[in-house]
Amino acid sequence: MFPPIPNPSVDPAAAKPRFGEKDIMRRSASEVTPPAERLTEVAKLIDISKCIGCKACQSACLEWNQLHEEIGFNHGVYTNPMDLTANTFTLMRFTEWVNPQTDNLEWLIRKDGCMHCEDPGCLKACPSPGAIVQYSNGIVDFIHENCIGCGYCIKGCPFDIPRMSKADNTVYKCTLCSDRVAVGQGPACQKACPTQAIVFGTKAEMKDWADFRIKDLKTRGFDNAGLYDPQGVGGTHVMYVLPHADQPSIYANLPDDPHISPIVQAWKGATKYVGLAVMGFAAAAGLLHYVVAGPNKVTEEDEENAERLTEGRTAPPPSPPSEPPSRGRTP
Amino acid sequence: MTAYDRKAPEVPDDVEAGDAVHPGRPVIVDRYTVAARINHWITAISLVLLALSGLALYTPKLFFLTALFGGGQWTRAIHPWIGVVLFFSFMILFIRFFRANLPAREDVTWVAHSGDLLAGHEEKMPEVGKYNAGQKGVFWSMSGLIVILILSGVVMWDQYFFPYTTIEQKRIAILVHSITAVVIICVWIIHVYAAIWVKGTIGAMTRGSVTGGWAWRHHRKWLRELVGRRARGPRAPAE
């Protein structure tokens, strides 16, 4: 058993948050000086081989975060609600999979939710300064006061996690219970998990624990058991032990090789700078032309020609003006 | 089409409703009706607001612009609605102006000589109707870009349209929207610059009229048509 984290203290002195503003490593749409010393990285490890799909994590998440999800309907499956929402930060996804090698049914149950990427696509995509922050312990958190509801983070996320709230038009996702972690607790889902399919600790400990679990799985015929800590996003602070780590996508479409979409990279990278340059260039070109070429003014002669034309006097023939413009050289 | 048009097929369609010549010193030529001007300025203001709010979300360096709109949430919320205003306003403008902006034979010559124009040799340019090829270019660019912007904008308008597209489609839409926005801002810069550079132009969209000299100098064909039409006497308005 992974030793349980002691009960929380209700004493204000003991419950003082132990990380915060100064530990912000990345801040959306802002330049920050990363803290000189990084906090120990934390991680949540979800061991799918131990998960019984009881949804205690979902329940605990709703309770701790005081979220009010709608009561839905049954759609012929155990998954409920049918998708993550602004109130469902975590969701058990159930997949009935027949292992082609053994012909045995396997009920794959994956707890979906924010992966707390080391290289967070949401943060990268966010245009609002400080709406998304990454603490140096790895937690990626949304600061709702700063969220403008543009939903760019939704597009930035390689795992399709953040969800917009219809109520306040800000985007929600798992915070890794930053308020709990800040006082030395684990996230609510981890605390509740009956079988310790979810454990929480430092990332190094979690990797060791995963090794211990993977060894056990290999003795039970899961030759491809392994850790899911995708390097495409720089590793994650929520990791999975997968009995079939060679094919993550069988677990309710867990991305095989997640990375921030090149489209998002292009949009948040090159496009920004090129676009600003192009617009600047256009404005500058106009200015330069004005200075060099001067304004294009109507001459007295033009007016007279117009008068002649309208008064029905000898109208000039339909040809280029006989007079050159007031300024500029004649050929 | 009016009876007049059928009787005088030689007259091109680039005379718009309300265009008229008033002899005098100087000659005054009505170029835009009140309705057209209001329509233009609604479009123009929308575009400027869209550019400002859009740029605020385009790069963190310009995020301060959200202050103009009452903060980030308001900027995000207002931007698409202004887009809708722009789209419909421009649609009316489009219906109003598209006929006069249809390509004409002289457009090719005009484009070929556009270097001369910039260099100040307007005398080398062919006589053009109500709009020259450059203006037509702005008009058609705006039309096309606005369609792209509204379409891509709807795809990324999560508050109402989130369920209808995939994330990947939304990502593409954002990229397209931002690139298009850059282009339309450039077109807008050209448009505004042209109005500033060519003196006497702005009055067309403020007072609604230009001087005869301005029309003679820049849109002589249009002027001739107006004068010719005046000579033939009163007639039914063109559309």
Added chain:
Amino acid sequence: MTNSWTDIKNTDLAIIMGGNAAEAHPCGFKWVTEAKANRGAKLIVVDPRYNRSAAVADYYAPIRQGTDIAFLLGVINQCIINDKVLWDYVKPFTNATFVVKEGFEYHDGLFTGYDEEKRDYDRSTWDYQIGDDGYAVVDETLANPRCVWNLLKEHVAAYTPEVVERICGTPKDKFLKVAEMIGECSAPNKIMTSMYALGWTQHSKGAQNIRCMAMLQLILGNIGMRGGGVNALRGHSNIQGLTDLGLLSNLIPGYLNIPKDSEPDFATYMSTRGFKPLRPNQMSYWQNYRKFFVSFMKSMFGNAATAENEWAYNYLPKLDVPQYDILLAFERMKQGKMNLYFCQGFNPLQAFPNKAKLAEALAKLKLLVIMDPLETETARFWENHGDFNQADPASIQTEVIQLPTTCFAEDEGALVNSGRWLQWHWAGGSPPGEAQHDSWIMAQIFLRLRDLYRKEGGAFPDPIVNLNWAYQDPGEPTPAELAREMNGSALVDVFDPNDPTKRLLEGGKQLSGFGQLRDDGTTASGCWLFTGSFTEAGNMMARRDNSDPGDTGAYLNWAFAWPANRRILYNRASCDLDGKPWDPSRKLIEWNGQKWTGYDVPDIAPTANPREVGPFIMNPEGTGRLFARTMMREGPFPVHYEPFESAVANVIAPKVRGNPAARVFADDWKQFADIGDPAFPYAGTTYRLTEHFHYWTKNNHVNSVLQPEQFVEISEELAKEKGIELGGWVRVWSKRGSLFAKAVVTKRIKPMTIDGKTVHVVGVPIHWGFVGAARKGFPANVLTPFVGDANIQTPEYKAFMVNIEPSTGPVA
């Protein structure tokens, strides 16, 4: 549970059959995952559905509901054939060597003495041959063909792998694999634990399902061992406690019995409760019965219970039938023979079988009193809810009084968990509105009733006016007062009869163990099993020392476990005949030559010599029973009987319908589908979902979010056959009623081939009703038959026949 939740971590093989621990007991199931992770244990799940437990199992085998006995007798047969027997355990610690009386026989599914008319047996031949010395005859060589082992061997021989496959639908190879994995646990250092719940009890032969496993565990030598045992995973937080306290028609706290009509006086009552040892030197702990009984009566009636009035023996009612169980109560209610009914935290309209019958019965009451923290369907049985509850309020004359009670968070006291731990808890919140504690309500009713009898007299007022009610505030006894009363105290100073100067007990002081109880009226104890829970040292149930010396999972200083703070029952059997642990790495207790020592409280006299005293001290034999003597109504060995509703006739005894000793009321027979009835071709079963708790959590928002709406589960094959779509509406009906639900079409249920016939399973989760936060639905009991287990009347919820069709849903 013979063992405890935390002990499961010590197992090598967990078998979940007749239950779904991951689904219904997730936090207890943790200890299975711990055993798997830390000691390489394996998990087997045998169930009609590939369920949440199966999702993390090492091996899953399907089985048709209601055929567990055939499966388990098949496993016992394999163990015998392949000699997977811990002989050094079986011979001395079970009754394998006991010789059975002449006359006892078994043929065609029936034992000697069957009376078809009464649906009951004359059980007189089902016993041991008693020798001239007054003890049972044993044959340690097992040569005697009449010894239990040989009778058992013969009895289970019919359950070959082929027969198991025909009855259970379990493919032969899967059955043999399970049997092989189980058989490995006959080694002294390999231990299996059995985890079961209502999947075994809710059958017309539920008790025999469990006996099968108990027999198997005895043969494997797994009873009394760390990581072993037969573990009933009880469903409610204090249902163990309420059973211990005898809140049943036929019980007195501590598993003593209510007298019968045939026991007119105390002497007659005690004459069958001598529990004389059947083997020399055996302990036969029930010889203390009289002490427990008298102490109980002193607790109930105080000074009114005297030696002269036989300790107020006649204050207790007598039974003219084996029990007035819930099925009989509702049958009588339907017949108009009941006027007044109390439901304390109970929702029988949803919980008992055949809802239509229940509603009809409730409408015949004069007064229904509900005490509950929540709205229940029972309280509103008269309310019309369309398809969900058809009722005509105007025609229902029952008065209903609904009293608001506190819930767990607002009250104080102890609950007994599955592992028999009595854990104290404290109130943390104020009750809502005018809600009151149940104990206050009971006291208030009692005081009013007593006043009426004092003032007016009436029918036999003695037990009411003399009930011991000496609480500081009679209007609301405190939890501590009641807990102290159950523990018991010495009423006067008690001196050693051999040395009158030696005071054994001090009058007015709490007792520290049931060994101090006396049958002369000098001690009182409400429940002897709980003696030791609230002593002069304080409230033992409130202890919170979670240290665990030896890492055994015993936690002796955490709370209190009955009996006597013992954590593993029969733990003497964890050692061999010399008192040495079978598996030194799993040591629990040990005989050090003078006494028993170790990590747990020994389940034997501390100085009882292991060579002399058998480990099963509650049995007069001192052994575990492979042969149940007369204790089971349908036979001393389990036999496979089909459910009362079944797709097929009984393969091993085609003439026997259902459990031949189960009680069936005449009207209910008519509401059973015939065997193989084509109108009801599918095998229905009911079960819990992990997201919900019975009919409670549908009142909770969060749980209703997690599982919002009623559904049934069917195979892809059946869905295809009937044109049922995933998530579409279906109607499911039995001969007793119908329900509408959404269809969960799943690969986790497969059609089975039973005796050559394809049988589809329809899974019906319980939990739904017409009040609460979740979407309106139907309780599963609209479908289930009104018949119970032959011994204890647990209703047959797990196996019945239904039909199913696509539908457009209910009309509200």
Added chain:
Amino acid sequence: MNMELSRRTFLKTSGAGIAGTTLGAFGFSEAEAAVAAAVKPFRLVNTTETRNTCTYCSVACGIILYSKGDLRKGEKANIVHIEGDADHPTNRGTLCPKGAALLDIVKSETRLTRPMLRKAGSDRFEPISWDAALDKIARAMKDDRDANFIPTNEAGVTVNRWLTAGFLAASATTNETAFATYKVVRATGILAFDNQARV
């Protein structure tokens, strides 16, 4: 009694071969502590803790009730959160989906808050006072018992049973409530007495 909250952590299990987490290792030393503008304040601060047991199944998980207000000080207490007790040997702080949402049953909208009476033939409940309800119950019991009590059977044996009344006892009340209930019910001679053990 025994209310002091044990802060003991469990011994690290052997066999796992891994040192357990120590939250100190997360790198939060006191020196690093600072006001966290971004992180939400921990919402259990200054609440009152009460040890309790989950009301659902019989795993009997240890739980802690967190309330505003302290019953032990005679205050009104409003429970604001319920969480697993990490000190409990069985559940070690974990809870199932029902246990994790225990607050919802305490605060359920369908909790009963006052005694109600449904009259014969009526289609609704109407409020009734506690006194009136209890008097009515006691009177109904007395009348029915007096009318239908069976002191002796046909053979003349004293049997003292009351068969026209029945009592279903709860499954989640305490032993103490159960014992009080047992005493009252048995004293009346009711035999149709049962609990939820079978269903």
